[in-house]
Amino acid sequence: MLSFNNVSAGYGGVPVVKDIAFEVADGETLAIFGHNGAGKTTVMRCAVGDVTEVTGAVSYRGEAVIPGAVFRNVRRGIGFVPQGHNVFRELSVRRNLTISGLNHPDAKVDDIYRLFPILRERGGQLAGSLSGGQQQILALGMALMTQPSILLLDEPSTGLAPIIVRDVMSSLTKINRETGTTVVIVEQNIPATLKVASRALVMKAGRVVFDGPSRELERKEDLWAWF
Ligand SMILES: Nc1ncnc2c1ncn2[C@@H]1O[C@H](COP(=O)(O)OP(=O)(O)OP(=O)(O)O)[C@@H](O)[C@H]1O
Ligand SMILES: [Mg+2]
Structure with a gap:
């Protein structure tokens, strides 16, 4: 379980996440929505220990997520796909995957190739020469x-064609169902994300203003007033 208990976080003394509390059970699929600047990325970065100005408690499977110790947190099973196409542009697709693997990287590459055949097809190509959407898929493959036992994705559909969005979302459903990986997705594409996530949080100005089943959110008539 990932747990946020009275967590506040910010940058340079300015709080941007304000006293939030929520839990994500193992195997759950959670979406986080909210307007630009609401604090969604900051919440994700707190979950992987990438924000140092944090108060309150963030923990994963009963142990504190240590601020500033991203690599250690990743080793504990917290996978993070940051916003934007974070790939090593000057390295091949295959090399991007192998340097991201912690254990038995070569064996694992074949699993990723099975999941995303486009990466196998482009394995020898420089990552920087992939299309934006292909780079996004590579970043997911790298995570x-x-x-990971929990996968955090920050706006994975940005810049992707609708058909690719569908592929990425259905691969997340597949990963969740087949391996029990917990999935947390920050997204602007609400309809596509609600197909994957059974529960949703909505953030507004650093606070959680809705936390409930996706179906309940879909029915909310004043939903759009939050964005
Ligand atoms: N490294 C940083 N230094 C200073 N301020 C930051 C930093 N990162 C984010 N902020 C500020 O914190 C607030 C929350 O940002 P955050 O990136 O968490 O929002 P978000 O909900 O992910 O927004 P978006 O939908 O635009 O990605 C914003 O006002 C932003 O300007
Ligand atoms: Mg963001």
Whole structure:
């Protein structure tokens, strides 16, 4: 279980996440929505220990997520796909995958290739020469190379064509169902994300203003007033 207990976080003394509390059970699929600047990325970064100005408690499977110790947190099974196409542009697709793997990287690459055949097809190509959407898929493959038990994705559909969005979302459903990986997705594409996530949080100005089943959120008539 990932747990946020009275967590506040910010940058340079300015709080941007304000006293939030929520839990994500193992195997759950959670979406986090909210307007630009609401604090969604900051919440994700807190979950992987990438924000140092934090108060309150963030923990994963009963142990504190240590601020500033991203690598250690990743080793504990917390996988993070940051916003934007974070790939090593000057390295091949295959090399991007192998350097991201913690254990048995070569064996794991084949699993990723099975999941995303486009990466096998482009294995020898420089990552920087992939299309934006292909780079996004590579970034997801790189996070999966760490064999996470919880996968945090920050706007994975940005810049992707609708058909690719569908592929990415259905691969997340598949990963969740087949391996029990917990999935937390920050997204602007609400309809596509609600197909994957059974529960949703909505953030507004650093606070959680809704936490409930996706179906309940879909029915809310004043939903759009939050964005
Ligand atoms: N490294 C940083 N230094 C200073 N301020 C930051 C930093 N990162 C984020 N902020 C500020 O914190 C607030 C929350 O940002 P955050 O990136 O968490 O929002 P978000 O909900 O992910 O927004 P978006 O939908 O635009 O990605 C914003 O006002 C932003 O300007
Ligand atoms: Mg963001």
